[in-house]
Amino acid sequence: MLSTHTTRETDRPMTRTERVHVALRMAILEQRLAPGARLPEDMIGEAFGSSRTIAREALGRLATEGLVELKPNRGAFVANPTLEEGRGIFVIRAALERAMVRQLAGRIDVETARTLHQMVEDETRLAEKSDVEAIRLAGEFHLYLARLCGNPLLERYLTEIVSRCSLVMAIYGRPHSADCGAREHREIVEAIVAGDFVGAGNLMERHVEEVATRAQLGTRAEVDVRSILAEVAAQVP
Amino acid sequence: MLSTHTTRETDRPMTRTERVHVALRMAILEQRLAPGARLPEDMIGEAFGSSRTIAREALGRLATEGLVELKPNRGAFVANPTLEEGRGIFVIRAALERAMVRQLAGRIDVETARTLHQMVEDETRLAEKSDVEAIRLAGEFHLYLARLCGNPLLERYLTEIVSRCSLVMAIYGRPHSADCGAREHREIVEAIVAGDFVGAGNLMERHVEEVATRAQLGTRAEVDVRSILAEVAAQVP
DNA sequence: TCTGTCAATATCGTATGCAATATAAGACAA
DNA sequence: TTGTCTTATATTGCATACGATATTGACAGA
Missing domain, CATH: 1.10.10.10 (Winged helix-like DNA-binding domain superfamily/Winged helix DNA-binding domain)
Structure with a gap:
């Protein structure tokens, strides 16, 4: 299960x-x-x-x-968010998730720790099998952490943000880029369990930023109607 | 004006x-x-x-x-948020405002810098005159920074959070405790203008936390009906 | 052929009516 | 007096009707 x-x-x-x-x-x-x-x-x-x-x-x-x-x-x-809005969303996500793991670090009981490890395990196993499932599990991981905080507003914001991120990645991301990287998740879990709140915060912040860049959010230029029209016009004989 | x-x-x-x-x-x-x-x-x-x-x-x-x-x-x-919810809200606020000023640091044009200094000036001047006005101006300051980021979602979240914070402080804060401290604001502005994004982030994070503690959010215990009943019972002859 | 005006249409903004539900009050028995 | 059942009331959940507004297409004039 x-x-x-x-x-x-x-x-x-x-x-x-x-x-x-x-x-x-x-x-x-x-x-x-x-x-x-x-x-x-x-x-x-x-x-x-x-x-x-x-x-x-x-x-x-x-x-x-x-x-x-x-x-x-x-x-x-x-919604059809612009690339710039997409980047802004990831900025907020990084900030919230950093605060989240900092708060969680060292406050995890053994039972929860086991669950977290299990989730990372599942992700690793599915990473090569099913893309769509792996992505779903990765989202679950982040949302589960939010739930652990016991901060209802944080949970709501993160749920909302994860949705928005999914949409942005669906629009601008290339295939397979949405993988959250089970290895990065494992490192984060270990830092949390170890009570290393600085390390956990930094890892999470970097993790979110890397998901954004992996999705090419940092490189692809804004779609510019003008330039597209120029292209199209050039193709007309 | x-x-x-x-x-x-x-x-x-x-x-x-x-x-x-x-x-x-x-x-x-x-x-x-x-x-x-x-x-x-x-x-x-x-x-x-x-x-x-x-x-x-x-x-x-x-x-x-x-x-x-x-x-x-x-x-x-x-709404009648619990003290714990109130603390959670301030945690999120600190995280968002930290990210906000880090992003802003070094990206302020001279015109905007002047406006920011002017706002701090106004706060300082009103600090001794009118409590309610000073509080309002302090809120404006934070919201103005959010607007400068050009991140619509950040702006929305912060607007929402500032509202929630006001409510929490109205419920749990003691009078005069809501002052944002114009001096702290000045330090933050200076760090932003100087491009010191680490310093600005830390200052803002601390600033929000201190507003929370000044409002006694850190010390006052949750209202416990049981203990109050015990007190009342003890006073009965 | 192009542009401006006008009618037709699609769709939303708002008010209101009826049914469903939860709370509160009262009656009654233990 | 206390607990429980019944009934009354207040208030929301949802559907629908009507007026307001924006877009589309047609048509006339340049």
């Missing part, structure tokens, strides 16, 4: 808004809904057998998560 | 939801609405001459900001 960590005990049967919300989030993160796609309230309501009220609220939440853009009197669109 | 920095050019005449939203936020932060107070949609809609739809949406936004708590099928209440 690989992902006991992901089970979220839904005591409440999940409100309709929530259902639509998570379904749309999934679809966007899996790129089944392409960035820039229109998301009319009517269409969503119809698709889920609900009214626009539900669709509207779900879209509102997705907008605060940064996954959709809400243009007043125009409608909702799947 | 003290606060040109606060002018937000509202190109759009501000939607009704927004109006209710900011009005309620003000009221909560000024403690005109006490923590724990009920906020029925009907009542709010009536008060603002709008329908429940508007009130509902405003409450939803305030909930994501952490200023109101939304209990399903029960209603909305002014």
Whole structure:
């Protein structure tokens, strides 16, 4: 059994808004809904057998998560963050995750430590088998750490940020670049367990930055409509 | 003129939801609405001459900001964060503001530097005159730095966090404790302008932590009903 | 052929009505 | 007096209707 960590005990049967919300989030993160796609309230309501009220609220939440853009009197669109926004998101992520592991360092009981090691183990094993699974597990790892902090706001922010990062990587990342590097995760876990909060913080900060650069976020230039038009024009005989 | 920095050019005449939203936020932060107070949609809609739809949406936004708590099928209440949540919020704030000034260090043009010095000047001058004004200016200072980063998400998070901090301090802080310390601000500005990103980061991190401790967030114990009852019982003859 | 104006359409912003749910109050028995 | 059951009330959850707004396409004029 690989992902006991992901089970979220839904005591409440999940409100309709929530259902639509998570379904749309999934679809966007899996790129089944392409960035820039229109998301009319009517269409969503119809698709889920609900009214626009539900669709509207779900879209509102997705907008605060940064996954959709809400243009007043125009409608909702799947977000299409610029490369610069993407970099900004990773900056915040690095800062939050640094603080997170610093706080965690030396405050992990043996049971939790075992779980963390197990997660890294699973990641390593899956790294060569299934890309998509490995990426999912890597995300789980970061979110699990956030949960351990016992800081609800930190957890919320990190959940949101991880979503945004996934979207940015889906847009700008090259294939396979999203791997989180199980080895880096292992080093971080070891630093945390050892109580080395400075080392853990630095490792995590560097880790996040490297994920960003591996995704080519540092090198690829902003898509410039003008230059593309020039290219296209040049190809016309 | 003290606060040109606060002018937000509202190109759009501000939607009704927004109006209710900011009005309620003000009221909560000024403690005109006490923590724990009920906020029925009907009542709010009536008060603002709008329908429940508007009130509902405003409450939803305030909930994501952490200023109101939304209990399903029960209603909305002014948030009443625990002391522990309050500490967690300051942890995040320290992390974000550290990253913020590190990014800013050495990237400030002379015009902006002048503005920053002016803000610190104003704070110093008002520090002895008007408490409430000084506190407001201090908040402006932090938010202005966030705006300078050009990172929309960072700006949003920090706005949200500053609100939450205000609420926490209103609940748990002792009077006058919220002063941000204009001298600390001056040191930070100087480090930023000098391009000393390590120093600026450390100063800011410490500064936020000290604001938290000055507010007694580090010392005061959680209110424990049991112990209070014991005290009361002991006083009974 | 190009550009400006206008109508048609699609979609959102808002109000309101009805059903569902949770709390609170009251009655009653132990 | 206390515990439990029932009923009443307050309030939200959700759907729908109507007016407001932006975009699209057609058409007239240059």
